[in-house]
Amino acid sequence: MDTWKETLRHLAVPESLDTSIALVATAAADPIQMALTYDKVNDTLLQILEQQPMEQCMHVTGEARAISDPKHRRVCREVHNKGHICQIAGFLDGAIDLNGAELMRWNQSNWQEVSWQNHLDAFALFANGEAVMFLSDRLAEIHFSLFDDQYVLLQAEHEHPKSTKQVWFLQSAELNQYLQPTVEKLMEASKPVDPRLFSDFNLSLSTDEALCALYELAEKGEIPKSDFLPLLGESGDRSLIDSNLRAIKFINSDGTRVRITSEGQEYLSLFS
Amino acid sequence: VTTAERDNILADWERSFQQLTASLPSVLSSLRLTARQRLNRRIPIWLGGPGKTDPLYEQRLLLRDLLRKFEFDPILSEDFDGATSGLDLAIDALNYTDFAIILAASVGASAEAIDLSRPRRDVPKPEQTTFVRGKLDVFIPDEYSNGYVYRVLRDEYNMIGKFSGFSLSNFQQFHSELPCKILQRAEQRRTSLYTDSQLHAGSPTATTKLASCGSAQVDAQLGVIQNRLMQAVSVNEEEKKYWLDIMQALGKLASDCLGDASLFKSQISEKEFQQKVKQFLQRNPAIAPALEEHPDIAGGETDLSYHKIRIELKVENDKAVLPESAVEQYSQQTAQYTTGSDRRMGILCILDGSGKDLAPGSVRNDILIEEVPPPQGGHYPLFLGVVITRGNLKRPSEHSK
Numbered sequence: 001m002d003t004w005k006e007t008l009r010h011l012a013v014p015e016s017l018d019t020s021i022a023l024v025a026t027a028a029a030d031p032i033q034m035a036l037t038y039d040k041v042n043d044t045l046l047q048i049l050e051q052q053p054m055e056q057c058m059h060v061t062g063e064a065r066a067i068s069d070p071k072h073r074r075v076c077r078e079v080h081n082k083g084h085i086c087q088i089a090g091f092l093d094g095a096i097d098l099n100g101a102e103l104m105r106w107n108q109s110n111w112q113e114v115s116w117q118n119h120l121d122a123f124a125l126f127a128n129g130e131a132v133m134f135l136s137d138r139l140a141e142i143h144f145s146l147f148d149d150q151y152v153l154l155q156a157e158h159e160h161p162k163s164t165k166q167v168w169f170l171q172s173a174e175l176n177q178y179l180q181p182t183v184e185k186l187m188e189a190s191k192p193v194d195p196r197l198f199s200d201f202n203l204s205l206s207t208d209e210a211l212c213a214l215y216e217l218a219e220k221g222e223i224p225k226s227d228f229l230p231l232l233g234e235s236g237d238r239s240l241i242d243s244n245l246r247a248i249k250f251i252n253s254d255g256t257r258v259r260i261t262s263e264g265q266e267y268l269s270l271f272s
Numbered sequence: 273v274t275t276a277e278r279d280n281i282l283a284d285w286e287r288s289f290q291q292l293t294a295s296l297p298s299v300l301s302s303l304r305l306t307a308r309q310r311l312n313r314r315i316p317i318w319l320g321g322p323g324k325t326d327p328l329y330e331q332r333l334l335l336r337d338l339l340r341k342f343e344f345d346p347i348l349s350e351d352f353d354g355a356t357s358g359l360d361l362a363i364d365a366l367n368y369t370d371f372a373i374i375l376a377a378s379v380g381a382s383a384e385a386i387d388l389s390r391p392r393r394d395v396p397k398p399e400q401t402t403f404v405r406g407k408l409d410v411f412i413p414d415e416y417s418n419g420y421v422y423r424v425l426r427d428e429y430n431m432i433g434k435f436s437g438f439s440l441s442n443f444q445q446f447h448s449e450l451p452c453k454i455l456q457r458a459e460q461r462r463t464s465l466y467t468d469s470q471l472h473a474g475s476p477t478a479t480t481k482l483a484s485c486g487s488a489q490v491d492a493q494l495g496v497i498q499n500r501l502m503q504a505v506s507v508n509e510e511e512k513k514y515w516l517d518i519m520q521a522l523g524k525l526a527s528d529c530l531g532d533a534s535l536f537k538s539q540i541s542e543k544e545f546q547q548k549v550k551q552f553l554q555r556n557p558a559i560a561p562a563l564e565e566h567p568d569i570a571g572g573e574t575d576l577s578y579h580k581i582r583i584e585l586k587v588e589n590d591k592a593v594l595p596e597s598a599v600e601q602y603s604q605q606t607a608q609y610t611t612g613s614d615r616r617m618g619i620l621c622i623l624d625g626s627g628k629d630l631a632p633g634s635v636r637n638d639i640l641i642e643e644v645p646p647p648q649g650g651h652y653p654l655f656l657g658v659v660i661t662r663g664n665l666k667r668p669s670e671h672s673k
Contacts, residue, residue: 121471127406195406196430206463208300208456215299235434270470271306 094137100201127199134190222259288448307466321375413440536663
C-alpha cells in the first residue's frame, strides 16, 4: 500500500473524502523539499492573514518542530494579532519533569540544528501567550496540522523523533472538518503548559545574577565550579539559574571548571 | 499628601533605587543601560492595585510617577475606558502592555490578582486570563502570608516569587522597599524584552514601538496606525519601520504648526514648502542621512524620499483640505511614484494654506493611512500615509470676538 493511502487509513479517513482533496504542495522525506513545502504553507497562511483573521491553527506533532521555524512563529504571531491563537500539541516523555530547563533540553535534543536565538524566541512565543502548547505523554500516531477550516498539512507516519518525512499540504474543507474532532480529543487529553514556565525561564537569563555571572565568565574564560555558584547569588534561585544557563547551553562544565560557550558569548554580545 | 511631600517621597524612592543599583557590579548597570538605550521605547506596564477609594491609592499613583521617571510607561486600569468590569478592564489593558504588576494589597486588588493568575484548563482564547500569567508579577504584603489569597497565589498558582513580598506597614509610611523591588523587576523585564527584540530577524522592525516624538496626539495616532500596519504582513518589516519613522516626523511637523501659527504663516509655493519640510527633516539626526531630494522616478519628479520611501509634497491654497478628498485627489499620483520606487508604502504630505475662520481640529484627524487596492486586481495593495499640515492659521488671540 502506498504511503498516502496508508496515512489516510491510519486516520480512518473514508475513501469518499478523496475527491474533495486538492494537493497544494508535497515533499518526499527530503529536507530541501520539505523546507519548500513548509514555505508554501507559511506563505499561504500569511496571505490569508493579510486579508482576514484565522480562527483555526492547530498542530498535532511529536516534537513541536513547526515552532522552531521563525516563519511559522510569524504566522502564529499574526494569528494572535488578529484575535485567535495557535495550539500546538506535542509529546513529552512522562518521565521528564515539566519545568523550563527540562523543556529547553527536550527542545534542544529534538531541534538540534536550531540556534539559541530561535530556541529563546520559541519560548517567548508561549511566554507572551501568542500561542499555547499542550503536552501529552501519548505520542499521536499520525501528525498533522489544520488551518483556516480548509487546509491540512499531513505527515506520513514516521519514527519519533525523525525530522524528515513525506508531507502533503492539502486543501479540503471536508478533510479538515473530519480531522477536527481528533485534534480536539487529543488536546482535551493533553495538558496546556503554563506560560509562566516559559517566561520564568527567559527572564532568569536576564536577572542581575545571570548577567553578572556570564560577564565574569567572559572576562576570565573559565572558573572553578566552586567559585561559579556564589556568582549566582545566595538565594535558592541560584541553582535554577545555573540549570537554565546550562539548558540553553550558554555555559558548560567538565568536572571542576565552568566555562562560557560561544552561544553565551553571543548572548552577551547583544549588549556590547 | 501635599505636592512638596510627594516630591520628597519620589526623590527618596529614586535615591534608594540608585543606591541599590550602585552596589551592583558596574558591568550590570552598563548592560542594563545598553538595553534601555537600544530598546529605545518606553515600556508599557499595567499597574493594578488598590483603587481610588483605598488609602493606598496615593502610593500607587506615586509608583506610577516613579516608573515614569525610569522611562517606563505605567498604565492604570482607571486610565482605560470601554470595558465593563474591573477584570475586563485589566485584560483589555494587558493586551496593550508588555508586562503587568499587581499590588494585592486590598480586597478588590487581591481578587483581581487571583482572577488574573488562575490558569485555565479549557482551550484558551486570547481574551482569557491564562495568558496574562506570563506577563504578570504579583506583589503581596508579608502581613498577608497566612491569609487565603497569599496561600492560593503561592501554593496553587505558583505566583509568589522571591521579589513578591513586602512590608505593608512600611509601604503605608511610603518606605522605599516595595518601589525598589518593583523597579528591579521592571528593569529585568526590560532587559528581557530587549533580548527578545534582538531575536527577531532584521535590523529595524515595525513592531518595535516608536519612541515618543513629543506630541501625545501624534504618538497616539501613530500607535493606531502601527497596529494597522502589523496586519500588512506582506510588506517588508524594514520598509514599514522607515515609513513609520518618516510619518512620525511629518506628524510632529503638523503638530508643531498647530502650536505655532508662525511656522507657515502665509500662503507659500510648493517649492518653498518642499524646502521647509526638507530643513525640518534634516534637523532630525535619525532621518537626515537617508533623506534625498528629487529623484527622478516613473517619468516624473517627486519631492523627497527617505530610504526610497517617496514623500509627495503638495500645497493647497484655495480651499480647506479634507483628509478624504486629499486621498481622492492625490493618491494615484503618490501611488505611481511609490511603485516606481519599488516600494509598497508611500507618503503624501499636504500643506493646507487656505484661509481659515475657525480654529483647527486635533492633529490626530490629519494623520492617516490609506490602502490603495491594485487597480488591475491582485492581492497586494499599496499603503499611503497622509499628513495634512495646517498653515495660514490665525493666532489664537485673533479668534476672539
